[in-house]
Amino acid sequence: MNPTPLDPKLDLSFERIVDVPRELVWKVWTTPEHLMPWFCPVPWKVIECEIDLRPGGLFRTVMQSPEGQQFPGDGCYLEVIANEKLTWTNALLPGYRPLAAGEHTDSTVDFKFTATIALETRGTGTRYIATVRHGDEASRKQHEAMGFYEGWGIALDQLLVYVKTMRG
Amino acid sequence: MNPTPLDPKLDLSFERIVDVPRELVWKVWTTPEHLMPWFCPVPWKVIECEIDLRPGGLFRTVMQSPEGQQFPGDGCYLEVIANEKLTWTNALLPGYRPLAAGEHTDSTVDFKFTATIALETRGTGTRYIATVRHGDEASRKQHEAMGFYEGWGIALDQLLVYVKTMRG
Numbered sequence: 001m002n003p004t005p006l007d008p009k010l011d012l013s014f015e016r017i018v019d020v021p022r023e024l025v026w027k028v029w030t031t032p033e034h035l036m037p038w039f040c041p042v043p044w045k046v047i048e049c050e051i052d053l054r055p056g057g058l059f060r061t062v063m064q065s066p067e068g069q070q071f072p073g074d075g076c077y078l079e080v081i082a083n084e085k086l087t088w089t090n091a092l093l094p095g096y097r098p099l100a101a102g103e104h105t106d107s108t109v110d111f112k113f114t115a116t117i118a119l120e121t122r123g124t125g126t127r128y129i130a131t132v133r134h135g136d137e138a139s140r141k142q143h144e145a146m147g148f149y150e151g152w153g154i155a156l157d158q159l160l161v162y163v164k165t166m167r168g
Numbered sequence: 169m170n171p172t173p174l175d176p177k178l179d180l181s182f183e184r185i186v187d188v189p190r191e192l193v194w195k196v197w198t199t200p201e202h203l204m205p206w207f208c209p210v211p212w213k214v215i216e217c218e219i220d221l222r223p224g225g226l227f228r229t230v231m232q233s234p235e236g237q238q239f240p241g242d243g244c245y246l247e248v249i250a251n252e253k254l255t256w257t258n259a260l261l262p263g264y265r266p267l268a269a270g271e272h273t274d275s276t277v278d279f280k281f282t283a284t285i286a287l288e289t290r291g292t293g294t295r296y297i298a299t300v301r302h303g304d305e306a307s308r309k310q311h312e313a314m315g316f317y318e319g320w321g322i323a324l325d326q327l328l329v330y331v332k333t334m335r336g
Contacts (some may be wrong), residue, residue, distance in 0.1 A: 003267075004224060004262055004263025004264075009232070010265070021317065055247065056172060056246075057193075057246075075185075078223070078224075078246065078264055079223065089260065089264060089266065090260060091260060091266040091267070092257065092259060092260070092282070093303075095172025095174055095282075095301060096172075096246050096255060096257060096281035096282040096301065097178070097215060097258075097282060097301045097302075097303060098257065098259040098281060098282060098301070098302060098303035098304045098307075099174075099280070100303040100304035101280075101302065101304055101306070101307070102304065104303075111202060111266075111269070112264060112266035112267070112269075113266060114260070114263075114264040114265060118252070133263060133265045133266070134265075135265060135266035135267045135268040135269065135271065136269055136271075138267035138269070139266075139269070140201075152209075
């Protein structure tokens with residue numbers, strides 16, 4: 001885990017024990033063809049995904065609203081520890097490049113964040129911990145108000161349905 | 169090396185072969201007591217230094233001008249590969265936390281950057297490559313105008329003098 005403690009004023013965290021092995025959770029988080037089917041709560045969908053799976057590499061999705069509007073979001077991976085921990089931020093571009101002054105390359109949200117998915121084995125399942133760090137309280141509140149808990153919960157439900165389809 | 173190619177409009181790079189082994193260059197870049205003596209071109213000096221040497225850890229210096237004015241600068245390490253590669257940015261805080269909207273916690277410069285020191289063995293010496301990535305051309309120009317090449321060159325000269333004193 002990130003040894004820097006969470007700050008409840010600035011950060012959001014979501015945790016659940018799920019009944020699929022962490023290797024499969026890792027796979028569907030890190031492979032475009034396996035991420036696109038579950039990543040957005042329907043009826044929104046992901047219509048493009050690009051993953052350069054290394055620290056400093058690109059994580060890009062393009063989401064599409066039910067009305068057909070497109071929302072590209074670019075981020076940079078920071079930590080890539082297979083089957084264990086994936087961290088990325090929309091505050092840097094690939095190659096860890098800072099954004100241009102005033103630039104915001106993630107049109108899916110109005111604020112900067114750094115997100116971590118941490119996975120731990122629990123029996124035949126996985127302890128799934130999603131954490132999102134923000135720079136100020138307004139960003140955390142905005143993320144919460146736009147449905148952080150509901151959105152990440154629905155995406156995880158969709159992930160589980162998808163993984164079970166893959167397996168069987 | 170960072171496999172993301174440099175952009176000459178946005179980035180600055182400085183390279184030299186030096187006659188000290190890379191383990192010693194690494195040591196004086198990553199230990200506060202060994203960094204403070206050489207890090208700023210004199211008559212400026214570093215009066216405080218804090219290093220939490222891990223990806224996501226704090227890199228903090230406080231520089232003091234000859235007139236006594238103090239300039240704290242906080243950054244976050246991104247890559248820590250012993251004796252080989254050190255990358256940090258002033259665009260994130262420790263724990264990879266984004267800055268607050270409009271915040272700038274590095275008072276030593278007006279812009280955001282990500283810096284890498286890469287070290288390669290060359291005989292009994294070291295190929296020393298310093299690279300700084302910026303988000304926009306204005307930042308690169310400003311960094312160049314404030315004396316990037318001269319400043320990093322003098323700091324490296326001071327580093328070499330210091331390392332040779334350590335050994336002697």
